Structure formats: structure tokens, C-alpha cells
Amino acid sequence: MLQPYASPVERAWYFGMRGLVGLILAFLFLPILVIVPLSFNADSFLMYPMSGFSLRWYEEFATSPAWRQALMNSLIVSPLATLLAMVLGTLASIGLVRADFPGKALLTAVLISPMVVPVVVIGVAMYIFFAPLGLTGSYTGLVLAHAILGVPFVVTTVTATLQGFDFNLVRAASSLGANPVTTFFRVTLPMVAPGIISGGLFAFATSFDEVVVTLFLASPEQATLPRQMFAGIRENISPTIAAVATILIVLSTLMLMTLEWLRRRAERMRGARR
Amino acid sequence: MSTAVDTSAAVPLPAEGDGTPLKKRLRRAERRRNLLFGALILPLALVVLVAFIWPIGSLLTIGVDNPEIHDNLPRTLAVLEDWNGSAPPDEAAFRALADELAAAKGSPAIAAIAKRLNRENAGYRSLVMKTARKLPLDAAVPAREALVAIDAQWGELATWQAIHRAGGALTPFYLLAAIDRAIDADGDIVAAPEDERIYVDVLLRTFWMSLIVTVCCLALGFPVAYLMASLSTRHSNMLMIFVLLPFWTSVLVRVAAWIVLLQNEGLVNRLLMWLGLTDSPLQLLFNRFGVYVAMVHILLPFMVLPLYSVMKGISPVYMRAALSLGCPPFRSFWKIYFPQTLPGIGAGGLLVFIMCMGYYITPALLGGPKEQMLSYFIAFYTNQTINWGMAAALSAVLLAATLLLYMVYARYLGPTRVKYMKAR
Structure with a gap:
């Protein structure tokens, strides 16, 4: 806080610091906003000044077969990959937290490694390995690859949540006569759900934004939204890209808000327990 | 799920009076519980081993394979x-x-x-x-x-x-080529022919570009994290939105945004010309500058988040003590506050550097031929020339560099906010 008796140097520091941080945050934030109005541009140039308002680029996105196919593919691959990552990741997290065995640290490192290995290496390795198995150019291969990329986020967030989970609550529920299934759905799940959901959101965001592995594994029929955007930016950048970008920005805002809500909820629940 | 296993694990203590000591029975129950929970890890472990570790292992063997x-x-x-x-x-x-x-x-x-x-x-x-x-x-x-x-x-x-x-089953040929070395007729390791000596340059370029991006991220991220840590939670949460929204926005959206901004008729060039700083539009895209700007923009949140979490934990009393003992503000910042942020700088810096090294999309879309990093050449040898041996050897180099740095990160800096790291 700036005190009324602050010296001129302190004042300069106070305002200078805020100005500087304001500029840096503008650098982070404004470029994303700049592209939004251009998606409503009437003519076909991705530049200012705009010539008029039009929804034609959204229409183009909604009617073009290539973009529709890409959207469909993304809506098939990402939810399936996320679901797979969430189920496998949550099961494994419970195991990692509650079981004790030699080599546990190593196994954890292996399960988290897809987050660390450069994506190009993952893409090339999976491409060369999947091709003879007929898994390139298939939804199965793509879902599997995306799920593996998402798993580390589920495992890290769910293990972190479980480490804060008091397993005495489960014992209390059992001792009060609840059967294991009821206990799981009424006690355990509501407590760890925020961890699972935020892990799932990270996994979904990873898959929904994944280009590199998709470039290697997907055939043109399986081009996802980012893959189609990559091709669009590379070949001929049109306002359709801006329209898709705007939709994606809205989507990421929604995801961010969900995550923030979950974080506050978890904070409240932790506060209530204390 | 956990409860189903939990109760079943608690119940089957063998009936008392069968002569086995309690200690032994407890140990047996403990072992059974361990097995049951361990079994939950199996499905994921199998999937990751078969569809991830194995492919990467076989890719690395392609780099030393010599079957012809x-x-x-x-x-x-x-x-x-x-x-x-x-x-x-x-x-x-x-x-x-x-x-x-x-x-x-x-x-x-x-x-x-x-x-x-x-x-x-x-x-x-x-x-x-x-x-x-x-x-x-x-x-x-x-x-x-x-x-x-x-x-x-x-x-x-x-x-x-x-x-x-x-005739050997294995060859060091590709791995040596990846560091611009070859084996001559006498079996000695020598420098590769002049026209094939490109990979050390690419490797150094990858390191150099990652370093520049990391330093820029640190320079921009430090003040942001510092201010956020000094504000009340309500205010810092508001600023956090400015960091997190770009973080959650697709990389391709941000690349497209920078193309819009930096193109010849883009807003940046227009602003520069309006200010009279230049007469004709500057070339800001498809060179180092464009790649640096976009990469710093994409990676800055990965620097701010670990820095912020470390700075949040620094108690203000040390600074106050230094100031009240007569130490000038900048000196006490440098001597007292700054050293306490080093874990955050290390974590954020390594995180950004590691992610930079593997970058492919941003240089491919915003850079020219001189901006392509190791990843580009790996993709090039896989898709364009189908020289898998070379792709595998370069992958091995990139993987080794990444894992080495990651081990430093995990060993010394802990998993601070690793969950924020997104594979790009």
C-alpha cells in the first residue's frame, strides 16, 4: 500500500511498478483480444481497419465441409481421450496414494513422463510404432495418443487431492453402516471430484489443442480443429481462422471459469473442515 | 472404488485362534491391501508402457540399428x-x-x-x-x-x-552424425564432411533460442509475479486472470493473433509508422523476432506461475527488518528478497527452457529456415526424407537434453506447479 507519507522515490517505484506490470499484462492479454473483432469483418482481409460487420466467416465455418469435419473430429477425439485419461488416471492415482511397493517413485515418473518428453519425439515414436499395427489414420490410435498425453495432468492433480483426503471419513461412513458403493458415491467422490474434474479439464485442453502428434498420426479425414487451423495458418490465413479462434477463446474462458470455481469450492471445503 | 477395496481389505483378517501370531496376520492383510491397490495402477501402467514407453524405446533403437x-x-x-x-x-x-x-x-x-x-x-x-x-x-x-x-x-x-x-548389428553412425561426427576408413571418429555438418549448429541454435526466450520470460515474469505477490488476494486474483486466460487459450489462436499483429500491414507496423519510427513497414514475421515474441507470449505464464507461488511464501518481515536496520531499499531487495526467489527462478526458468527446446509449431509457422529448431529436423527426416535413423538419433539427442534438465528440475526444485506444464 502507498502510504500518505511516502517519499517521491517510493511514489515513483509504486506507480512505475504498476505501469510496467500493466504493460506486460497488456502484452499477454491484448493480442488475444485483437483477433476477435476481425472475425466479424465484412471483407476477406485479416487486418484493420474493418470494412463492416458481418457473420459470414462464422457461416463459412459452419458450412465448410473441411471445418465441420475438423470440429466433428475434435468433438469425437478429445472427449473420448479425456474420459480414458480420467478413468485410468484416477484408478492409478488411488493405487499410487494407497499402495506401497518398491519402485513406486519410478513408476510415478514413468506415468508422468508423457508431460516431459518433447511432443515431436512422441509423435515420431508413435507414428513409426503405430503404422505397422494399422493404428495410424485411425480414431483408436489418435484417442489413445491423446489420452496418454492427458494422463499426467489427471495423475498429478488427483494424487495431490487424494493426499489431502482424510481416509478416516471412509471408515466413519462404513462404521455408520453405509455400504462401500454408497460411501464411494456419497463421501469419497464429492470430496475428490474437483481434483478429477480439474485434471480432466487439463487433459481436455491438452487434447483439444494438440497439433504435433495429430500431424503424425491422423489421416486427412481425421484432421482435428487445431490440425485444420495449422493448415489454414500455413497456407492461406483467412478470417475463418479468426472466427474459429474467437470460438476457442470463448471455450477457454469457460474452462478457466470452471477451474476457478472448483478451486474456490475446494478452498471453502478445506476452510469448513478446519 | 477406494471404499470397496478399503473394507474388503480391512475385513479378511484370518479368524483368531488359528495359531498365527497377530503380527503375521496383520502383515498378511497389509500385503493383500497393497496388492489390491497396486492392481488399480495396472491398467494405466500397461497402456503407458505398451503405447508410449515401448514406441519411444523402439525409436531409440532405430537410431543404432544397422540391419542392411x-x-x-x-x-x-x-x-x-x-x-x-x-x-x-x-x-x-x-x-x-x-x-x-x-x-x-x-x-x-x-x-x-x-x-x-x-x-x-x-x-x-x-x-x-x-x-x-x-x-x-x-x-x-x-x-x-x-x-x-x-x-x-x-x-x-x-x-x-x-x-x-x-556388417555389425548396431551402428553409431546416426548418433555420430547427429553431433557432426563420422567414422573414417580406419575406424576413427572424425569430423563429418563439411556439407553434412549442420546438426551441432541446429543444437546450439535450439539452446540459444531457448535461452533467449527463457531470459525474456524471466525479465517480464518477475515484475508481474512480484506485484501479484505483494497485492491482496482479491487484487492478485484479478491480475491472475490476465495470466491464466492466455495460458488456457490455444497456441494456434495466439500464433494467428501474432500474425495479425506483426504482418506488414499489421497494427504494430502501423503504430511504428504513425509514431514516425519507420517509413516503410518492417519485416517482423518469418524471422527470429516474430518467433521470439510469440514464444515469450506463449511461455510467459509458465514463468509467472512458479515465481508467484514461491514469492507468495516469502514472509515480508525479512525485508522490513532489513529496511528498519537501515539497509537501502534496493540493496535489501537484492540481498534479502531476491535470494529467496531463486527456487522460483530456477523452477520457472528450467520449465520454460525445457518446453522451448521441444518447440515445433511456433517456429514452423512464424519462423524462416534459420529459425527451425531440433524438432523441425526430426519431423523433416520422418515425413519428408523418410530417414528414420537420422530422425531417431536427433530424437535421442533432444530427449537426452530434456530428461537431463528435467532431472535437475525434479531433484533440486521439486514439483512446484508441474501440473501447469502443458505439452506443446
Whole structure:
């Protein structure tokens, strides 16, 4: 806080610091906003000044077969990959937290490694390995690859949540006569759900934004939204890209808000327990 | 799920009075509980091992794999086993080679043999192809005379040494090529031919660009994290939104946004011209500048988040104590506050550096040929020239550098906010 008796140097520091941080945050934030109005541009140039308002680029996105196919593919691959990552990741997290065995640290490192290995290496390795198995150019291969990329986020967030989970609550529920299934759905799940959901959101965001592995594994029929955007930016950048970008920005805002809500909820629940 | 296992694990303590001591029964129950929970890890462990670790393992073996001669000329190599190597071998070797080349004729194997031997000495490709065309030999004529008649090179010692050298099941060729080295005729490691010496440059460029981006991220991220840590939670949460929204926005959206901003008629050029700083538009895209700007923009949140979480934990009383003891503000910042942020700087810096090294999309879309990093060449050799050995060797180099830095990160800086790291 700036005190009324602050010296001129302190004042300069106070305002200078805020100005500087304001500029840096503008650098982070404004470029994303700049592209939004251009998606409503009437003519076909991705530049200012705009010539008029039009929804034609959204229409183009909604009617073009290539973009529709890409959207469909993304809506098939990402939810399936996320679901797979969430189920496998949550099961494994419970195991990692509650079981004790030699080599546990190593196994954890292996399960988290897809987050660390450069994506190009993952893409090339999976491409060369999947091709003879007929898994390139298939939804199965793509879902599997995306799920593996998402798993580390589920495992890290769910293990972190479980480490804060008091397993005495489960014992209390059992001792009060609840059967294991009821206990799981009424006690355990509501407590760890925020961890699972935020892990799932990270996994979904990873898959929904994944280009590199998709470039290697997907055939043109399986081009996802980012893959189609990559091709669009590379070949001929049109306002359709801006329209898709705007939709994606809205989507990421929604995801961010969900995550923030979950974080506050978890904070409240932790506060209530204390 | 956990409860189902939990209760079943708690119940089956063997009935009392069967003579087993309690300690033993407890240990048995404990072991059973461990097995049950351990089993929950199995499905994921299997998927990751089969569809991730195995592919990467086999990719790395492709980098040292040397099957062409080893698999296609096994009899010749067996004969050469006992060869002293100081003079061309005897008739048996010539016969075996002629037979095996004849068998390989017309199949992809002959091309593989020719290509592999050509790597030992440019010109062996045509030697092999020319010889294969004239095979099989007349069984009545000695194979040695017949082969030398086809090409005198078969009578030379060097040719046989090359076959012998290329015959191992494994080769360091690609890995050496990835660091601009080669093996000469004497088996010594020497610098690769001038026109093939590009990979050390690419590797250094990858490191250098990652370093620049990391330093820029630190310079921009530090003040942001510092201010956020000094504000009340309500205010810092508001600022956090400015960091997190870009973080959650697709990389391609941000790349597209920078193209819009930095193109010749873009807002940045317009602003510069309006301010009178330049008369004609500057080239800001498809060069280092564009790549740096976009990469710093994409990676800045990864620097701010760990820095912020470390700074949040720094108690303000040390600074206050230093100030009240008469230490000037900047000196106390440098001597007292800054050292306490070092774990955050280390974590954020390594995180950004590691992610930078693997970057492919941003340089591919915003850079020119001089901005392409290691990842580009890996993709290039996989898709364009189908030289998997080279792609594998470069992957090994990139993977080794990444894992090494990651081990430093995990060992010394802990998993601070690793969950924010997104694979890009």
C-alpha cells in the first residue's frame, strides 16, 4: 500500500511498478483480444481497419465441409481421450496414494513422463510404432495418443487431492453402516471430484489443442480443429481462422471459469473442515 | 472404488485362534491391501508402457540399428569372421557374396545393401547395382575371377573392409552424425564432411533460442509475479486472470493473433509508422523476432506461475527488518528478497527452457529456415526424407537434453506447479 507519507522515490517505484506490470499484462492479454473483432469483418482481409460487420466467416465455418469435419473430429477425439485419461488416471492415482511397493517413485515418473518428453519425439515414436499395427489414420490410435498425453495432468492433480483426503471419513461412513458403493458415491467422490474434474479439464485442453502428434498420426479425414487451423495458418490465413479462434477463446474462458470455481469450492471445503 | 477395496481389505483378517501370531496376520492383510491397490495402477501402467514407453524405446533403437548388411549378407559375414583383414579374402567369401547378392537381386534388399555400402564409400552403390545385374554367376567359374571381371573393385582390400565394417548389428553412425561426427576408413571418429555438418549448429541454435526466450520470460515474469505477490488476494486474483486466460487459450489462436499483429500491414507496423519510427513497414514475421515474441507470449505464464507461488511464501518481515536496520531499499531487495526467489527462478526458468527446446509449431509457422529448431529436423527426416535413423538419433539427442534438465528440475526444485506444464 502507498502510504500518505511516502517519499517521491517510493511514489515513483509504486506507480512505475504498476505501469510496467500493466504493460506486460497488456502484452499477454491484448493480442488475444485483437483477433476477435476481425472475425466479424465484412471483407476477406485479416487486418484493420474493418470494412463492416458481418457473420459470414462464422457461416463459412459452419458450412465448410473441411471445418465441420475438423470440429466433428475434435468433438469425437478429445472427449473420448479425456474420459480414458480420467478413468485410468484416477484408478492409478488411488493405487499410487494407497499402495506401497518398491519402485513406486519410478513408476510415478514413468506415468508422468508423457508431460516431459518433447511432443515431436512422441509423435515420431508413435507414428513409426503405430503404422505397422494399422493404428495410424485411425480414431483408436489418435484417442489413445491423446489420452496418454492427458494422463499426467489427471495423475498429478488427483494424487495431490487424494493426499489431502482424510481416509478416516471412509471408515466413519462404513462404521455408520453405509455400504462401500454408497460411501464411494456419497463421501469419497464429492470430496475428490474437483481434483478429477480439474485434471480432466487439463487433459481436455491438452487434447483439444494438440497439433504435433495429430500431424503424425491422423489421416486427412481425421484432421482435428487445431490440425485444420495449422493448415489454414500455413497456407492461406483467412478470417475463418479468426472466427474459429474467437470460438476457442470463448471455450477457454469457460474452462478457466470452471477451474476457478472448483478451486474456490475446494478452498471453502478445506476452510469448513478446519 | 477406494471404499470397496478399503473394507474388503480391512475385513479378511484370518479368524483368531488359528495359531498365527497377530503380527503375521496383520502383515498378511497389509500385503493383500497393497496388492489390491497396486492392481488399480495396472491398467494405466500397461497402456503407458505398451503405447508410449515401448514406441519411444523402439525409436531409440532405430537410431543404432544397422540391419542392411547384417541381415542380408549373413553368410558373407560369417566367412569374413575368420578373415585376417590384411588382404582380400579367399574364394569362399567371394562365393558367399555372389550367392547372397544374387538372392537379393530384384528385391528391396539389394537397394538397402547398395545404399548402406555407399555410406562407407560413395560409389559402392553403383558397384553393387552393376554387379547384381550380372548375377547369378556361372557355377563353373571361380567366383573371385568372375566378380573381379565385373568390377576390379571387388579385388581391392578396401571394398571388403567396408563390408566387414558395415556388417555389425548396431551402428553409431546416426548418433555420430547427429553431433557432426563420422567414422573414417580406419575406424576413427572424425569430423563429418563439411556439407553434412549442420546438426551441432541446429543444437546450439535450439539452446540459444531457448535461452533467449527463457531470459525474456524471466525479465517480464518477475515484475508481474512480484506485484501479484505483494497485492491482496482479491487484487492478485484479478491480475491472475490476465495470466491464466492466455495460458488456457490455444497456441494456434495466439500464433494467428501474432500474425495479425506483426504482418506488414499489421497494427504494430502501423503504430511504428504513425509514431514516425519507420517509413516503410518492417519485416517482423518469418524471422527470429516474430518467433521470439510469440514464444515469450506463449511461455510467459509458465514463468509467472512458479515465481508467484514461491514469492507468495516469502514472509515480508525479512525485508522490513532489513529496511528498519537501515539497509537501502534496493540493496535489501537484492540481498534479502531476491535470494529467496531463486527456487522460483530456477523452477520457472528450467520449465520454460525445457518446453522451448521441444518447440515445433511456433517456429514452423512464424519462423524462416534459420529459425527451425531440433524438432523441425526430426519431423523433416520422418515425413519428408523418410530417414528414420537420422530422425531417431536427433530424437535421442533432444530427449537426452530434456530428461537431463528435467532431472535437475525434479531433484533440486521439486514439483512446484508441474501440473501447469502443458505439452506443446
